[in-house]
Amino acid sequence: MQLDHFWRASLVALALGCAAGAHAENFPSRPIRLLTPYPAGLTPDVATRVLADKLSKIWETPLVIEAKPGANGFLALGGAKQAAPDGYTLVVVGDAHMTTNPKLLTSVPYDPQKDFQPVSLFFRAPFLFYTSSSAPYQSIGDLIEAARKDPKKITYGTPYVGSPAHFGGAILAQATGTQMMPVHYKEGAQIYTAVANGDISFSVATIGSGLPLVKAGKMKMLATASKERLADYPQVPTVKESGGPDLVVETWVGLMAPAGTPAAVIEKLNAGITQALKDPELVSKFAALGIEPQGSTPAELQKRIGDELSEVEARMKRLGISIE
Template identity: 85%
Template sequence: MKPSLSCGLVAASLALAAGIQAAHADDFPTRPIRLVTPYPAGLTPDVATRIMAEKLGKLWGKPIVIEAKPGANGFLALGAAKQAAPDGYTLLVVGDAHMTTNPKLLSSVPYDPQKDFTPVSLFFRAPFLFYTSAAAPYASMRDLVEAARKDPKKITYGTPYVGSPAHFGGAILAQATRTEMMPVHYKEGAQIYTAVANGDISFSVATIGSGLPLVKAGKLKMLATASPQRLADYPQVPTVKESGGPDLAIETWVGLVAPAGTPPAVVQKLNAGIAQVLKDPELVEKFAALGIEPQSSTPAELSARVRDELAEVETRIKRLGISIE
């Protein structure tokens, strides 16, 4: 009888806990939510976060307090979120660099992207384009590749840091075309686009939001989009393959996670709210102006993306020979 009584007590306890979590989720949120971000003020992820936070605050009737902790490869922000109570009142904005690249590229990181955080939802994705100076002699990706073949190591590209999407993009292009293209790393992203515009470096791989201001100013030109298809808002820009280059795709994504142990019912409530506001017409329009596309997901889909990309990044780093010196 004792085993049956014990099993009954366990089942009752689990049912009670589930009931408490469900009740908590029904009332959630009852106070402000803290949204920790590793991005500096003014950058596209920061601007997008503030747009979404305003919509979520209106939806839930509670303020969304943004806490920016930039620097140290995102370690400050991720550390703060990792140590927060797993109650749904702390969310973390993270990019693929934090969740899939840094853990494989850096010798050590003070967090485990899969064990220390609970996936909530994707937030947005951003396609990349190849930019050159408006005065550069390259009219297509074919021209750029041919220039690299004629004069090895003369073609250079700017990146904000080792292992960035821009760095991977240039390295993948060089490997796919069997050419030598030299990365030039800059401390600030804005320096890259100025350098390209001035002809100091040959090209850059960047999002629409990063390069568009100088395109409008007549200093940069969009050579090709690193997407499988042309972008709806820029149909005149060919894909890399259409422009005479290899078939490649480069994009970045940003998502939302919570501290590990956050109750599933609360995660689902957060996920549903995020999915709802990402469909808001005003938000969609503002994101389009930033050159990004709102994209939600289920927690399971984000978890699978992180898992798969960790394996992909590890393979890519080894294949391309990228390392932190």
């Protein structure tokens, strides 16, 4: 009886394995949904459409983008969490969804490590420090000096508590022993208008967000929050070169699948993304958006999420940041 049970279990396992293998071999055989928490027109949305166009050609299968913005990404991630784990529903996520919100918000309706299976990163975006073109600050050192002379003078704009922009300003203040006051805005456009008008001292933003007002002559780049100068903007010094600490602020965006998606399907999805990210046209379009193509293995993305969850929690405690 025990032997008969063993053989039956073995046959079931073999059948399931064959079915999964056949599914992966034929994948994808129908359109793939990409759920995204980003509003249409923002850099992550545009980049997702560029990537989707390349993947649709590689797989000869349409990729249908469904924008579900709002609610801190809960709508898009909730939809993906409930989807069948077959590779035909993916969700676009940023570090805020996977590593900041779970530590910042008191109630998050998903577990970033248990409810999703990492597929791949697909871009990173470095941040820069911007100020008004008419501001007296010519360097990060000037901002620090002004903050030391008048602790209530220097302010910076952020889109929400715990955002990369918020962390960037808070880390700069803590590292230099100064006070720099965050001002939170509901919309990104309001931040850059306030900077351009001189209502706040500076902002920390991506190239895609700040460049339009720089080109319009209303803002200027003080420094890039990265280890090295950016290849496309070699004239902009790093924060350290500009008289500040060794400060890195960046964001990343990647793709996740529902937990339980077969490993062979994840592998095929990852291979397609890796191929697409090498496409010269995609690289050029990403550069125009101020972002850099960056892929990863599923394991690398999984590790990154785990590491950053710990880092964010420690950083929030160190900086005294909590939801307001």
